[in-house]
Amino acid sequence: MSTAAIPLEKGRAAVWAAALGLAVLALAGLCLGTPFVAPQDLFLASPDSIASVVVWELRVPRVLIGLAGGAAIGTAGLLLQESLRNPLAVPEMIGVSAGAALAVSVCVVWALPVPLSLYPLAGLLGAAFGGLVTLAAARTGRSAGGVLLIGAAVSTGIQALLLAVMATADRLQYDMLFRYLVGSLSGLMWEQTSRTLPWFAAALPLVVLCVPALGLLRLGDDAAASLGSRVDRARLGVLAVSALLIGAVTGPCGPIAWVGFLAPVVARRLRPHADVRVWLPWSAALGALVTLMADLAARLAFAPVETPLGAWTALAGVLTAAVLLRRRAPA
Numbered sequence: 001m002s003t004a005a006i007p008l009e010k011g012r013a014a015v016w017a018a019a020l021g022l023a024v025l026a027l028a029g030l031c032l033g034t035p036f037v038a039p040q041d042l043f044l045a046s047p048d049s050i051a052s053v054v055v056w057e058l059r060v061p062r063v064l065i066g067l068a069g070g071a072a073i074g075t076a077g078l079l080l081q082e083s084l085r086n087p088l089a090v091p092e093m094i095g096v097s098a099g100a101a102l103a104v105s106v107c108v109v110w111a112l113p114v115p116l117s118l119y120p121l122a123g124l125l126g127a128a129f130g131g132l133v134t135l136a137a138a139r140t141g142r143s144a145g146g147v148l149l150i151g152a153a154v155s156t157g158i159q160a161l162l163l164a165v166m167a168t169a170d171r172l173q174y175d176m177l178f179r180y181l182v183g184s185l186s187g188l189m190w191e192q193t194s195r196t197l198p199w200f201a202a203a204l205p206l207v208v209l210c211v212p213a214l215g216l217l218r219l220g221d222d223a224a225a226s227l228g229s230r231v232d233r234a235r236l237g238v239l240a241v242s243a244l245l246i247g248a249v250t251g252p253c254g255p256i257a258w259v260g261f262l263a264p265v266v267a268r269r270l271r272p273h274a275d276v277r278v279w280l281p282w283s284a285a286l287g288a289l290v291t292l293m294a295d296l297a298a299r300l301a302f303a304p305v306e307t308p309l310g311a312w313t314a315l316a317g318v319l320t321a322a323v324l325l326r327r328r329a330p331a
Contacts, residue, residue, distance in 0.1 A: 037051045070288035077287070104119050206241045
């Protein structure tokens with residue numbers, strides 16, 4: 001076998017490993033829990049049985065949102081990091097997650113006449129608001145670093161408003177908001193799934209359109225401008241697509257931290273000599289893997305008590321960041 005064929009074989013093996021991992025985690029998400037459902041009984045159980053209702057009405061929507069939502073956050077993280085040329089440019093830095101949390105908190109604490117079933121939609125609108133504020137303010141950014149600082153400032157401002165709203169909440173409202181503000185897939189059903197998945201489908205062709213712009217932005221602002229690219233418009237377009245992806249997830253699930261940092265970083269470590277065309281599908285797959293794995297830990301680690309999903313993704317992200325920093329540290 002030639003040396004050129006070795007990386008190709010390794011790449012194929014990694015693809016198969018990622019696909020197998022997603023399949024195993026999805027199957028575990030459907031089977032594990034109370035009640036436990038054996039894999040062979042997923043399609044054989046009576047439609048009126050408790051196991052069938054639990055699997056098809058609760059676990060299937062949860063796994064679908066975990067797959068699509070994790071992939072969306074991983075993709076959004078790569079878009080932000082590549083457009084701003086900074087591995088610390090995470091989705092939490094552009095105001096979208098904070099905007100969604102603020103919108104839902106206002107509905108709960110101020111007792112607005114919004115049905116509980118529409119809270120995910122309220123979160124999506126809040127996410128869009130946070131993203132729009134960041135995009136409007138980012139027009140003043142003259143560089144990638146400037147845009148990142150503006151996004152951080154907008155996120156901080158929205159979080160300050162969120163704290164002000166939460167200060168007026170009572171204990172019952174705190175309990176209702178806690179799981180959402182940390183991030184969770186608990187309680188998601190087909191109603192939320194049917195409202196969320198179309199946003200991901202709409203964002204997919206937009207992500208593909210971002211690939212050429214990201215290739216130019218990686219060269220630097222001056223080089224991209226010399227090649228005829230309108231750098232500011234290209235970067236704002238990528239930020240808009242990222243906001244759409246993050247908002248579609250944050251609306252029903254709440255802000256799920258660190259996935260947008262973790263997935264792109266690991267994708268680059270797996271394929272260090274590739275480009276954004278390869279890193280995008282890998283970031284999506286790794287984002288889905290991390291989210292499904294964290295959701296299983298949230299459901300099962302302290303069963304029957306379910307812990308927040310965001311706590312496990314944050315733990316995974318912090319540990320990964322520590323390992324990467326330790327490897328880069330000088331001897």
